[in-house]
Amino acid sequence: MSFFILSGFVLAWSARDGDDPVRFWRRRLARVYPVHVVTVAAALLLALQLIPGLIPTVEAATANCLLVHSWVPVAEYDQSLNPVSWSLACEAFFYLAFPLLFRLTRRLRARWLWAVAAASTAIVLLAPLFLEPRVVYFFPPVRLAEFALGVALARLVRLGAWRGVGYPIALAVTAMGYATAAVFSPGPFRYAACTVVGFGLLIVAGAVSGLDGRPSLVRHPLMVRLGELSCAFYMVHILVIRTGEYVWARHPQPGVFPALGLTVLAGGISLALSWALHEWVERPGRRLMLRGA
Template identity: 55%
Template sequence: MSTAAVISRSEEAKAGEEACGRPVALPSLTGLRWTAALMVFLYHVYVVEYFGGRAQGLVAAAFGVGNTGVSFFFVLSGFVLAWSTAQAPTGRGIVRFWRRRFARVYPLHLVTAVAALVLVWLLGAGEKPAAGPVAANLGLVQAWVPQVPYFQGLNPVSWSLAAEAFFYVSFPFLVWPLRRLGWRGSAVVAALSLAAVVAIPTWAELAHHSDGQIWADNFFPLYRLPEFVLGIALAELVRAGRWRGPGLTVSLALTMGGYFLSQQADYAYRAAACTVVGYAALIAAAAQADLRGEPSPWRGRLSVRLGEVSFAFYMVHILVIRTGESLFGGHPKLDLWGGGLLVLAAAFSVSLALAWALYAWVEVPGRRLLLRSRRGGTPSVS
């Protein structure tokens, strides 16, 4: 048994109590955000087939289910929101919470949506959207419409922001009763959430839904809510010093096992069901490692810095890939050493450079502008 496993309950509870008064920073969770964003990027590299032949087979084996990084984001989002919220928002606090969340995501969403429109009209990068999908996208409700031009319109990855917007609206009404229930209630909710993540694809299988319908259902915000609720419940267990899950090493093994199991599972289970246990354990274990001061590969300065720009990287990378397709043709199927790695390196480098610029010139200034106090002229909260 590791040293971490024998830390007393009182010490864990103390860490949770300190977090209740002033949330303790958890830098490893920021670093993990980058890992998840990179997974989604590499999944799209697989989809657009930069590589051909045996190289594409290797990419498929490694990153064919990289889209599960979105599930990781949903669990992580619930955890981080619950951890950083010392008191459940009520009354005007709910409006302030929504304002902070809007300021966090909308400036970057708006800029990348406009960029997507420009790329469509100037380069033909993607299909020209109708007014309805554009309006739904800008209103962050596109994932509620079960039509591909809506939930995959403009910047395709922005569908997850529509799900997040729903989660943000729901959060104050989820965290308040959960905290009233205490840690035992959180444990029950976590178990029920895990069961729901598995039950939803099981229902789709029993109902004989086609793979196409299952694929479309994965974008529906209500279906992804259990992953977000699971994150909230995990944070409450860690806060109360009652999390008894595995440490980082075992959690990482569970994550990798679930990840590669997804490739062998029926299609319905690939989006979240196989990986959710590992992702949940890894998030909680990383948080515990930060609280205890234990080593973590995601706490380094570079990892944290990359985590800070991960949202911008996630939002811009598919636009870079689409631009490349429009200029040089789609699905090039290049040899590994005959251009495939060069194209991959170019797409990654351009995406990361743009992400850094968007973080510095759009995401941070936009958030400060939207949170500027009407009276004092300074940002109210970050």
């Protein structure tokens, strides 16, 4: 998942020397928790009203609310309530590890950062050979390798030790990774192994492009705005889809064009809800949680 590499890169890129870990954890919690709480409540309401089979156990629901549910790699926990929130539970694990991880990598010279990047990539590539698919996909200690790769790449760029390979090669490697995942790779290798190198190259290419001040589509105001809404969109989209599946269950299977129309409709509803969540939940919730910090 490119998001885990990007998360490690961004946090290491923007980290402040001497930053207090408690303040760091508070900032990160304020970033994700307000939307998580609201979408958990929405998922529970959806389960109670529409899909009783999705009602979790008290233990699983509690773990979900505390963002530790993917730390138990069984479906009853990691897919409870809002299924996509498993990745937030991984991020919570990464946030706990980041102060120590950053302190260690900040002291490393380039050759040792390369070693960290190589070891992290090797773990991503080899994990599907030795671990159960659910562990490879959901378990935070395994996904930590992608996060650590992002941290190491950020430090290499910060030190001026590497400027990447540029967008064309990065895009080509990423495309080959996707093609390999789609055509040749068994399931567990599709999760991250096939695309980890390409995504790492793309993230570095984007960072170097920004440092050089080159024009980039990702810095367009519209893209920046969509980036601001991305967390809320991610958290709400599966709830919209599940509601749509329930509503449409009594209708015949749609054809290609009606299905495309329903997909666009679901995307539009998710985008509208993500704007509302960002403006009325995420931003005020963050301000409230950071008050006095």
